[in-house]
Amino acid sequence: MIPAAGSGQRMGAGYNKLFLELEGKPILIHTLDVFEQDPNCVGMIIAVKEVERLQIVEMLERFSITKVQALVEGGSERQYSVVSCISAYDSEGIVLVHDAARPFIHRQTINELVKSANANGAAVAGVKSKDTMKLVANGTIKETVDREKLWVIQTPQAFRYEILKDAAMKAQLDGFFGTDESMLVERLGLPVKMVESTYDNVKMTTQEDLVFGEILLRRRR
Numbered sequence: 001m002i003p004a005a006g007s008g009q010r011m012g013a014g015y016n017k018l019f020l021e022l023e024g025k026p027i028l029i030h031t032l033d034v035f036e037q038d039p040n041c042v043g044m045i046i047a048v049k050e051v052e053r054l055q056i057v058e059m060l061e062r063f064s065i066t067k068v069q070a071l072v073e074g075g076s077e078r079q080y081s082v083v084s085c086i087s088a089y090d091s092e093g094i095v096l097v098h099d100a101a102r103p104f105i106h107r108q109t110i111n112e113l114v115k116s117a118n119a120n121g122a123a124v125a126g127v128k129s130k131d132t133m134k135l136v137a138n139g140t141i142k143e144t145v146d147r148e149k150l151w152v153i154q155t156p157q158a159f160r161y162e163i164l165k166d167a168a169m170k171a172q173l174d175g176f177f178g179t180d181e182s183m184l185v186e187r188l189g190l191p192v193k194m195v196e197s198t199y200d201n202v203k204m205t206t207q208e209d210l211v212f213g214e215i216l217l218r219r220r221r
């Protein structure tokens with residue numbers, strides 16, 4: 001499940017950042033390609049803005065992305081877009097939610113997430129913080145937090161489908177807003193496992209990220 005219905009405000013391109021190209025290919029396609037090439041991935045559901053649907057359909061065609069099963073209507077918040085994807089799915093198995101804006105995800109991380117979600121129900125990708133982290137209130141340091149215990153959370157986030165569905169439906173009912181899917185599962189008291197990912201699984205968010213993205217692609221080539 002791939003939320004792609006954002007507007008890319010922080011990128012400041014004036015249009016959806018997912019259409020920006022890296023080495024001649026839209027960011028969205030770079031991301032979808034990872035799953036297109038992954039034999040474990042049986043299908044993709046993408047949340048899009050209605051006004052961008054046609055453009056995206058054309059893109060899928062042009063870049064031979066064949067595994068997309070549905071393009072659903074995204075919402076005003078990322079969580080709504082993900083809920084849209086969830087509602088369009090009626091099977092079982094392991095479901096991954098992955099930001100369309102993270103094109104550099106490694107297949108190995110995906111495999112580990114799937115394995116862990118199978119065994120434990122829910123697992124999310126992340127990395128340990130590289131920097132010293134401090135808790136600050138009113139501009140003053142309250143404490144230095146143990147860096148070993150602090151993780152920077154990414155996507156994919158992987159779930160047994162029933163768990164994700166229950167958590168999302170409960171959140172909607174309660175009017176609860178989470179910034180990721182894990183939060184929705186955590187609040188049900190269910191365990192969510194951490195899978196150590198890589199520092200290059202960056203989200204293309206601001207202009208600097210594009211520079212980093214170009215360098216990463218060149219290095220991988």
Ligand code: CTP
Nearest residue numbers: 003004005006007008009010076077081100101
């Ligand atoms: N997303 C979505 N629906 C929304 C908001 C975001 O599907 N209402 C998607 C984005 O397209 C992106 C992912 O969620 O793939 C992560 O969001 P983010 O990086 O914040 O992208 P944008 O919301 O587009 O960017 P910004 O916050 O800078 O406007």
Ligand code: MG
Nearest residue numbers: 006007008078
């Ligand atoms: Mg956003």
